[in-house]
Amino acid sequence: MHMLQKLEPGVVSGLAAALSGAAQTPLSRRFVLAAMGGAGIGLVLGLRPEVAHAAPAGADAAGQAFNPFVKIAPDGTVTVIVKHLDKGQGIATGLATLAADELDADWSKVTTQFAPADAKTYGNALFGGAQGTGGSTSIAASYTVYRTAGAAARAMLVAAAARQWGVDPATVKVSGGVVSAGSRSAGFGALAEAAAKEQVPAEPKLKAASAFTLIGKEGIHRVDNVAKTTGARIYTQDLKLPDMLVAVVAHPPRFGATPKSFDATAAKAVNGVKDVVMVPQGVAVLATTTHAAIKGRDALKVEWDESKAETRSSADILADYKAAFAKPGLPVEAHGDVETALKAPGVKLVEAEFEFPYLAHAAMEPMNAAAQVKDGAVTIWTGCQFPSADLPNAAHTAGVAPDKVEIHTLWAGGSFGRRALASSDFVVEAVAIAKAHGKGVPVKLVWTREDDMKAGYYRPVYVHKVRAAVDASGKPVAWHHHVVGQSILAGTFFEQVMVKNGVDETSIEGTHGAYDIPNMKVELTTMKTGVPVLWWRSVGHTHTAYAVEVMMDQLARAAGQDPVAFRLAHATDERLKAVIRLAADKAGWGTPLPAGRTRGIAAHKSFNTYVAEVVEISLADSGVKVERVVAAVDCGVVVNPDVVRAQIEGGVGFGLGAALHDAITLDKGAVEQANFDTYEPLRMSQMPKVEVHLVASDVAPTGVGEPGVPPLAPAVANALLAATGRPVHRLPFAGQAFKPA
């Protein structure tokens, strides 16, 4: 199957520049903060007058454009243009909050609109200027951008009012969407037309944190909460366009297989089926309704070419990976002398092999996209998370220039990473079908749950082998960590700039640095496997945090120390220590529990956000039950505390569902799971009570979409260790017997 693996012109060099800018400091995460430097932000902002003109100009339905991020309508409605996809994480609310606070807008009159695909204006500084959402970067990359955009629009409203009223701009006040001076006052709407013509300030003054009215405040509700309780919110799945056909595709039974031939006789006999076309991804049935397309697909006969397919079973893959422990991997981190320290007299050695399965994202809205290929142009409608990939991939598939592609971004029914991928798989599939059909009508590609579950791009299988030791005084002195697994970035455009010396940062991020270990060695062996893999909410941290934090509890046991005290004694970062202390304190660490309950803790920094979680569990015949989770979070400045809490609550539930019972497995290459009966999502009865405590901070804000996930599974495993006396080295927990010690 052909997949274009390149970005828009300029973006790769942007990523490269971002990386080279960071060359002096260790590359400790995959999205490099060096790209945030001053000049970069100014360019991204588009607030210099010459750049501002490149913004959506003049008045439209949403009102006057003050800059690429803020529009104001005659009725006073403020529309904030959102450059990131909102797939539930609340970024539309967050970005609107930033602009509205500096604008001193009336929050009840603030609405949002997703930005068009335009990396020059809406690029992500933490993606080297590529337009996209991920890595929990959106708030970090946008904090100053949106505040500056709001402050600039405010200054223009003030200038227009001062001019109209003949007063000194310094005497003009703005509050709650009203501009006033002395006895004169006007709403934003009345001033918008004149204000949009004022000089765009080059460096508008930003508020001191003490002057914030929305940022960091409680009671600021999500911008999308009403439409999502009435059924009014439209997702791609709900899209209806004139003459639109629905496409449902017969996909190959194994990864790497392709369609050879098909018999569409029975499919075409289904009432409503209009066409059957073969594309590289499979055989598509196009119909006037979804049900007809599904029935048509069921009636298709397809022969597959499986000569290049992955035909191993999960057990074979696991065995191949484990065999790789025998040979050294590529060096990731090395200091001290690990082998000598591990064999020193008096040390207590702890050894473990960890196993992590493939995981599907399984967003509630199965992946989908609508595409129209007409008159040499392509129009796409989808929950677009990565315009800088989807746009060139769509152009290449349709055989048109990139400037002939238009993307309409819709609210997305979840993602967890699935919508941001270098190959743009479902977008490309929709374009290929629309092109093959050739009638110029819009085609909405619908994946059923089974299509979505079997489509690949899973969190990769990883195995870890760890040998670590504490000395006679109980201090951790040596740690040898070997990670084996498939690279997410290999073969994509990310590889050339984000894989260094063969090491994919996303395979090993989070393996080292959290604790002071004088003798340490981390190695990576990257395996080639024919299963498409991808980032899955918190990426490498999904497995590295588990291995590190379970080992820390085992080492604490070997040292005869309390897990919290042991972590606090050896953590290298004060912010990590602070969240450990806060979570332990709020959870009542060390206080008695009801009979049958135990506690476990884990703490982890990911995407520059620090999270510690203390869980309380009980054991039942059905397995482990997580009763309560107490989380402490330090994400720097908190833009919306309730949205942060919601993301941590959601991260806990998402991490718990996977840890309890999720694994995608292969039988001779064929995915064995199909729907929510065999890949069980967390359900209401399994959701623990969750308390989230936030650290007050004036450090630059970082993301919260992912960091709630990594500590959850190891915290549960550590509570199991406390309950049973046995460490758990394999996920998921389902199928493993846990007996009280």
Add this chain to the structure above:
Amino acid sequence: MAVTLTVNGQARTVDADPDTPLLWVLRDELDLVGTKFGCGQALCGACTVHLDGTPVRSCQTTLGDVGNAKIITIEGLQGREAEAVRAAWVSLDVVQCGYCQSGQIMSAVALLAENKKPTDPDIDAAMDGNVCRCATYHRIRAAIHDAARRLEA
């Protein structure tokens, strides 16, 4: 074949085979897209609607199964329980991606219509069939309790 249904209080005539799932009749024939497609196997609850007040999974209810039952979808959901549930949902900012929430709300309203003061086990029993991959369960539970309090007032 032509079938007349009562949907959200209105008579609606559709031309579809009796084996067509109600979900696709609502979404594709009647443009009521607030009822969501999540799994097609009655495993996730995103497609929940009321048939004569009882919550059912419309993906596994065929047009032929409906008979004379009155269908209510999220778009036509009204009454004290619906108002209390929506107010609670908005007040507690329950939603994240929102894709499952039509089904969650249909199930929650049906629960409160039957049981004015549900306990946590009651909520587990009534809501376990409604999956939320964003895991907003914590807030759904709190919002159902909040809606029950609103109904008492």
